[in-house]
Amino acid sequence: MLATFLAQTAATTPIPDVAWSSFAPELPPTITALVLLLVAVARRRQLLVAVPTALLAVAAGVWLIASGETPGALVVPGAVAIVLGILAPALVVATRGRTSLLAAWAAAASLVAALVLTVWQYLTVLTPDGPTLVPQLAMADAIANDGIAVFTRLVVYLSALLVIPLGYGYLQDRRINRAEVEPLLLLAVVGMAALGSANDLITLFIALELLSLALYVLAGLARRDRRSQEASLKYFVTGSVASAILLFGMALIYVATGTVTLPEIGAAVGLVTTPRFVAAIGLALITVGIGFKVALAPFHLWTPDVYQGAPTNVTAFMAAGTKAAGFAAALRLYLVAFPDLEALWVPVLAVLAALTMLYGAFLAVVQHDVKRILAYSAISHAGFATIGLVANSDAGLSATLWYLLTYAVSTLTAFGCVIVLERRRRGEVTLADLRGVGRSAPAIAGILAFALLSLAGIPITAGYVGKLVVFEAGIEAGFTWLVLVGVLASVVAAFFYLRIAGMMFLEDSPEPVEGPYPSFGLSVGVTVSAALVLYLGIQPELLLRLATDAGVLAR
Amino acid sequence: MLSEYLPILLLFVIASAFAVGSLVVSSLVGPRAPNPTKLAAYESGNEPLADVKGTRFSVKFYMVAMLFLIFDIEAVFLYPWAVVLRELGWFGLVNMTVFVLVLGVAFVYEIGRGGLEWD
DSSP: OHHHHHHHHHHHSOOOOOOGGGGGGGHHHHHHHHHHHHHHHHGGGHHHHHHHHHHHHHHHHHHHHHHOSSTTTTHHHHHHHHHHHHHHHHHHHHHTTOHHHHHHHHHHHHHHHHHHHHHHIIIIIIOSSSSSOOOEEETTTTEEESHHHHHHHHHHHHHHHHHHHHHHHHHHHTTOOOTTHHHHHHHHHHHHHHHHHBOBHHHHHHHHHHHHHHHHHHHTOSTTOHHHHHHHHHHHHHHHHHHHHHHHHHHHHHHHHSOOBHHHHHHHHTSTTSOHHHHHHHHHHHHHHHHHHHTOTTSOTTHHHHHHHSOHHHHHHIIIIIHHHHHHHHHHIIIIIOGGGHHHHHHHHHHHHHHHHHHHHHHHHTOOBHHHHHHHHHHHHHHHHHHHHHHTSHHHHHHHHHHHHHHHHHHHHHHHHHHHHHHHHTSOOBTGGGTTHHHHOHHHHHHHHHHHHHHHTOTTSHHHHHHHHHHHHHHHTTOHHHHHHHHHHHHHHHHHHHHHHHHHHHSOOSSOOOOOOOOHHHHHHHHHHHHHHHHHHHOOHHHHHHHHHTTOOOO | OGGGGHHHHHHHHHHHHHHHHHHHHHHHHSOOOOOHHHHSOOBTTBOOOSOSTTOOOOTHHHHHHHHHHHHHHHHHHHHHHHHTHHHHHHHHHHHHHHHHHHHHHHHHHHHHTTTTOOO
């Protein structure tokens, strides 16, 4: 009976042409997350999960390679599927039942696959002829494949890939290396990538919830630690309220315009028949919701407690990834859906940006815990990234994207160093604990100082180029006062970054601390991210061009 | 446009009118002969053991509630899907297969982690 039904349907309704390439990079992490959940409960029978997965993946890969319209069109995704398929049982055998090690390697492999597929998508699908990027809409306009989407994917997948080696040893030390960490991380990163390409309000909301729900759990990973519990609960409660407000705003926008697709909203908002008042209230509520997620003052109050309480690798991932994804969504939302209401949101966001920069910078000065200082610095950096959004131009758009990339690598390096220091002290690190680190562990102190200089925006680091492009875009758009506030905030911020560096190098430690050396993964993660900070500072051209390309929006 | 929703409004009105009406009518018309047993609080045939306020529930109930929620969501999606399956065709079938598979992973995970073991 089923067979006749299938034959009937196949004859009457054709198989729809789903643009698989539009979300191809998201598939490996999603599938890996699901398989890892199964592996986590398989105990000694992990091969029972891995072998069928491998067979399915290899079959899918072969089918992909064979089915391309022109020969060789789908070789890259097919090869990725085959390699991942072969890796699955190989990793199970190689890790010999150590589930968290298996999960870390599998997650890293899937993230590499996601990065490869992103590059493939950029090179073949989005730039079919010549260097210009051709934006595409897919899945009934729910997904936009354009510069922002590709760039956000690069940033979030790269951040997640760096966080895995940074966190592996740390989670083991604190005995919180549960098998669920990597699946949750992968789901969060998929949510972030989807947020960067969400072209309608519903996709946007689902992507935001996917990443938030995974992060609520990750923040409370250290269940026995009261601070971690507090972080998780606080993040969950404020985050849910923010989601509710955001959803209410979206509902009002739908009431006003009668559509949920961002470009159609953009077209409808300008019409005379649209009730502008309702649309404006919806816009205000959406601004509050987005402001919560990316921690703009005055919606930032959850940030210090959550960043301090969450396990440090989760904090690093939250700071790097959530910010990039949240701003990508904000950019698309404001520039595509609300260009006609710019008289409303530009001044409001400009004031919020100024408040955020100053608030983050000034409050960081009086903090003592290093993670808390970095949390306030995260708030301050959200303000800087908003300058590009306020500029409301293509230059501003690529400036914000670029700023978020530089912030992501700098903050990952800084938190990576904090993880190393926490490992040495076997506990939290306060400012006073940093005394003499420059003598006892010069390498890590040097890298931390370098990351802090990048966060402060000193030349030859990535942060310098980031601040430069953002300020340029701000001045071009006529927001000189905002840029002046930004410069003031960076001066204040430079004070506390340099104070940390001074503590490490200029003061002597009261008693020498001897802890374990950084693990292999930790060293690799910190070195690679520090190298990225340096590379982006000296040779920004390649990715800067990509960020400029990202100015091409699918409208 | 709003007139399309008139049947739903009517359903609301009739349902609430029936509920309120039957309570009112039974209290007006029905015979009344109270005695202590009849007036006692009724809880599945037993005297209530304790005041509900301030009672702590075991967190295990939460797990069951989550499990129920997953089942429930699945059913909520499956019913309307089954009605329009013929129009959706392959697309609907594949979509629902993926959805059920993902939910299936959640079930296997929950059972594997001991979500159904009460003790």
